[in-house]
Structures are given as structure tokens and as C-alpha cells.
Amino acid sequence: MMKTKWDHFYKKTYQQRLDLIAKEVGLSADQLNKLGNDSTVSRNLIENFLTDYPLPEGVVTNLKVNGQEHLVPMVTEEPSVIAAASNGSKLLASGTGIKAEVLSHLIGGQIVIKDFPLAKLTQFVDQHRPELFAVANGSHPHILQYGGGAQKVGVRKLDEHFTSVDLAVDPGEAMGANTINTMLEAVAAWLQQKLAVTVTMAILTNFEAERIVQVNGTVPFSALETQSMSGETVAKRIADASRIAEIDHYRAATHNKGIMNGIDAAVIAFGNDWRAVESAAHSYAAKDGHYRGLSQWSVSATGLAGHLTIPMPIGYVGGATKVLPLAKINQQIAQVTNVREEMKVIAAVGLAQNLAALKALVTDGIQKGHMNLQLNSLAMANGATREELPVVVDRLKKMKQPDSTDVKQILRQLRR
Numbered sequence: 001m002m003k004t005k006w007d008h009f010y011k012k013t014y015q016q017r018l019d020l021i022a023k024e025v026g027l028s029a030d031q032l033n034k035l036g037n038d039s040t041v042s043r044n045l046i047e048n049f050l051t052d053y054p055l056p057e058g059v060v061t062n063l064k065v066n067g068q069e070h071l072v073p074m075v076t077e078e079p080s081v082i083a084a085a086s087n088g089s090k091l092l093a094s095g096t097g098i099k100a101e102v103l104s105h106l107i108g109g110q111i112v113i114k115d116f117p118l119a120k121l122t123q124f125v126d127q128h129r130p131e132l133f134a135v136a137n138g139s140h141p142h143i144l145q146y147g148g149g150a151q152k153v154g155v156r157k158l159d160e161h162f163t164s165v166d167l168a169v170d171p172g173e174a175m176g177a178n179t180i181n182t183m184l185e186a187v188a189a190w191l192q193q194k195l196a197v198t199v200t201m202a203i204l205t206n207f208e209a210e211r212i213v214q215v216n217g218t219v220p221f222s223a224l225e226t227q228s229m230s231g232e233t234v235a236k237r238i239a240d241a242s243r244i245a246e247i248d249h250y251r252a253a254t255h256n257k258g259i260m261n262g263i264d265a266a267v268i269a270f271g272n273d274w275r276a277v278e279s280a281a282h283s284y285a286a287k288d289g290h291y292r293g294l295s296q297w298s299v300s301a302t303g304l305a306g307h308l309t310i311p312m313p314i315g316y317v318g319g320a321t322k323v324l325p326l327a328k329i330n331q332q333i334a335q336v337t338n339v340r341e342e343m344k345v346i347a348a349v350g351l352a353q354n355l356a357a358l359k360a361l362v363t364d365g366i367q368k369g370h371m372n373l374q375l376n377s378l379a380m381a382n383g384a385t386r387e388e389l390p391v392v393v394d395r396l397k398k399m400k401q402p403d404s405t406d407v408k409q410i411l412r413q414l415r416r
């Protein structure tokens with residue numbers, strides 16, 4: 001490999017790394033001071049560690065799932081997300097509350113094999129299923145003790161060259177990526193030994209078709225009423241919005257982004273891998289060959305009914321869940337004691353988040369509520385200090401469409 005000045009950067013001490021970066025990009029002493037923040041946990045969690053990057057954490061109120069109230073911590077940089085999730089939770093709590101159920105809890109993975117007869121491989125796997133499961137489970141010291149283990153195996157033709165041996169495993173309380181990867185590599189080695197197959201790769205899949213949570217909720221018409229629309233009209237308009245996400249992928253992408261506003265924020269707060277959750281959500285949304293909204297809303301005789309079915313590949317243990325100190329505290333704040341509860345609560349936040357966004361979209365429009373709460377961020381981004389912030393925001397609220405020029409002008413006036 002070619003040599004660069006960054007070779008073995010990771011072997012340098014923390015201070016040496018900071019100094020090198022400061023020199024390279026010309027950081028001031030003040031900037032260095034802000035950056036420098038050695039942490040034993042973080043230094044050992046990731047590579048080339050520089051600093052902890054703080055994101056704001058807030059809490060969703062009024063989320064009621066299966067009769068129990070949960071305060072759900074959310075980590076996000078986006079104004080109005082937590083207000084909206086609380087708004088949607090309160091609306092849903094005014095109905096039957098949210099009913100949630102974990103439909104399946106298996107992580108899948110694949111061993112991709114090249115140029116081997118499909119029929120021979122299928123026959124071998126069918127005939128040696130117990131042995132194959134024993135190899136998989138035997139590669140993980142404790143998976144059976146955790147109530148998990150290999151559950152299913154199948155063979156799937158990919159094209160004329162490639163075949164996938166698909167394994168599904170109950171990962172216990174863990175997200176299970178490392179767990180299943182260990183198992184897949186063990187089974188791959190065993191297949192190589194038994195059949196002399198050529199294995200191209202052995203890896204979990206983030207298409208999580210068998211780790212599904214379903215949440216349902218209803219909102220009475222009375223709770224949806226606005227100054228200018230009846231509750232029934234609002235409900236019908238939300239059902240229309242839901243339909244549009246079914247038929248138009250332009251809209252479906254935004255509809256699902258709204259759901260993930262809540263889900264990602266909670267997943268991060270619980271110390272989980274949000275890329276896995278994102279990847280699973282969007283691939284699931286496209287599973288029928290057409291990308292669509294993950295939730296559906298319809299009007300019943302008494303109110304609005306919402307439904308969300310979504311993969312939720314998270315863990316209550318493992319990954320960073322017990323390493324990041326805040327993740328543990330957040331599990332306690334949310335009053336979740338196992339992975340299934342956590343899956344349900346996170347999906348419920350997604351449904352509530354979606355409801356609030358749709359209600360805003362079909363009534364006042366998104367900008368009114370969102371921009372009102374975005375004003376703090378607009379003011380700070382344009383240089384307002386903590387002391388100036390209340391006055392600046394107050395003046396911005398009185399304007400029709402405030403922007404950065406307005407903030408700068410207000411600041412000039414204040415600083416005269």
C-alpha cells in the first residue's frame with residue numbers, strides 16, 4: 001500500500017493526534033480547547049478518536065403504549081421534532097392509546113455461494129438442518145442460554161451464478177449483528193468443508209423481514225378539530241395524505257422521513273445502530289417492488305385510525321447500549337426492561353411523529369409550527385448570543401417570513 005503522512009495515525013497519543021490536526025488545518029487555541037475532550041469510553045469505542053460530539057437530547061411526553069405511559073428520550077438536532085412527537089402522542093393518548101405488538105424477532109443473514117448446483121445445495125441443507133443449526137449455535141458460546149439460536153434456514157437462487165443460504169436466528173436481547181455474523185462464518189466454513197463450495201461472503205442482511213413490530217392507534221374526531229376544520233375533515237385529509245404516500249414514491253420518501261424523525265432520535269438515545277434501523281425501514285418500504293409509506297391512516301365511524309408495521313433491528317444489550325452511560329439512563333427514563341418493549345416504544349414514537357406531521361401538513365401547513373420552533377436555531381446560527389436570543393426570537397415571531405437577513409438586522413439594532 002502507498003505511504004501517506006497519516007499512516008499509523010491511530011497509534012499516536014490523543015494529544016499527538018489533536019496537535020497534528022490543529023497544525024494541518026490551522027485550528028486556534030480556542031478551537032482546540034473546544035475539541036479537546038478525551039474520554040476513556042469513547043476512545044475505546046471508535047477509532048482515531050478526537051472528541052465527543054454532543055447532540056441535544058429531549059423527552060417525548062404522553063406516549064401511551066399498551067396502557068403504560070412512557071417518557072421517551074430522543075436525540076436530535078432538528079427543532080420541532082420532539083414537540084411534534086409529544087403532540088402526536090397526546091392525540092393518540094386521547095383515543096385508545098397505542099397498541100403495539102412484536103410480530104417476529106429473528107435476524108437474518110446470508111452465505112453467498114458461487115457456481116454450485118442449486119438442487120444439490122438445497123438437498124444438502126434440507127437433509128442436514130439439525131447439524132447446520134448445531135454448527136451455528138455451537139459457534140456462539142451462550143446464545144442458547146439467552147433463549148436464542150438458529151431457527152430457520154433456506155436456499156435462494158440469486159442468478160445463474162450465485163445462491164444464498166439464508167439463516168434466521170433469534171438473537172435474544174441483542175441486536176445480533178455480531179452474533180449472526182459469527183454463526184454465518186462458522187456455517188460457511190462447515191459448508192466449504194462438507195461440499196467444497198466457493199463462498200463469496202457470509203454476512204447478516206439489513207433487510208429485516210422477520211424482525212417486525214406493529215403499532216395501531218386511534219384518535220377521536222374531537223381531538224383533531226382545528227379553528228377552521230372539523231375533526232372529521234382533518235381525519236379525512238390525513239387519510240388522503242396517507243393514500244398519497246401509497247401511490248407516489250416522491251411523497252412516500254418524505255412521509256417515511258417524518259416517521260424516522262422520531263424513530264432515529266429514540267434509537268440513538270438508546271445507544272443503538274440507527275443506520276441498521278434506517279436501512280431496514282427503507283428496504284422494507286420497498287419490499288413489494290414499489291417504495292411506499294410505512295404507515296397507513298384511515299377514517300372509521302368515530303375517528304382516525306393509524307397503523308405502522310416496521311422492522312426494528314435493535315438490541316437491549318450489546319453494541320453500545322451498555323457502554324454509553326446515557327443509553328443506560330435512557331432505558332430507565334423510558335421504563336423499558338427488555339428488547340421487545342423497546343421495539344414497541346420506538347415504533348410507537350414513529351406513529352405519533354407521523355400523525356403530528358400529517359396533521360400539520362393537512363391543516364396549517366408544516367411551516368407554521370415547525371418554523372416557530374426553528375426560530376431559536378435561525379437566531380443562533382446567525383450569531384445571537386444567549387442573552388440576545390429571547391429578544392431576537394420575539395421579534396422574529398412577529399414577522400411573516402423571517403430569515404437570516406432579519407436576524408442580522410435585529411442584532412445590529414440591539415448592538416448599537
Ligand SMILES: CC(C)(COP(=O)([O-])OP(=O)([O-])OC[C@H]1O[C@@H](n2cnc3c(N)ncnc32)[C@H](O)[C@@H]1OP(=O)([O-])[O-])[C@@H](O)C(=O)NCCC(=O)NCCSC(=O)C[C@@](C)(O)CC(=O)[O-]
Binds near residue numbers: 083
Ligand atoms: C409544532 C407543533 C407541535 C405545534 O402544535 P400546536 O398545535 O401549535 O401545539 P399546541 O400548543 O396545541 O400543543 C399541542 C401539544 O404539542 C406539544 N408541544 C407543543 N409545543 C411544544 C413545545 N414547544 N415543546 C414540547 N412540546 C410541545 C405538547 O405535547 C402540546 O400539549 P401540551 O403539553 O401543551 O398540553 C405542531 O405544529 C406539530 O406537531 N407540527 C409538526 C412538526 C414536525 O413534524 N416537525 C418535524 C420537522 S418537519 C419534517 O422533517 C418531516 C415532514 C413534516 O416533512 C414529514 C412529512 O412530510 O410527513
Ligand SMILES: NC(=O)C1=CN([C@@H]2O[C@H](COP(=O)(O)OP(=O)(O)OC[C@H]3O[C@@H](n4cnc5c(N)ncnc54)[C@H](OP(=O)(O)O)[C@@H]3O)[C@@H](O)[C@H]2O)C=CC1
Binds near residue numbers: 171176177315320
Ligand atoms: N450491518 C450491520 O447492521 C452491522 C452491525 N454491526 C454492529 O453490531 C452490533 C450489534 O451486534 P450484537 O451481536 O448485538 O452485538 P454484541 O456482540 O455487542 O452483543 C451481543 C452479545 O451480548 C451478550 N449478551 C448478554 N446478554 C445477552 C442476552 N440476553 N441476549 C443476547 N446476547 C446477550 C452476548 O455475549 P456474551 O454471551 O459473550 O456476553 C452477545 O454475543 C452493533 O454495534 C452494530 O452496529 C456489526 C456488523 C454489521
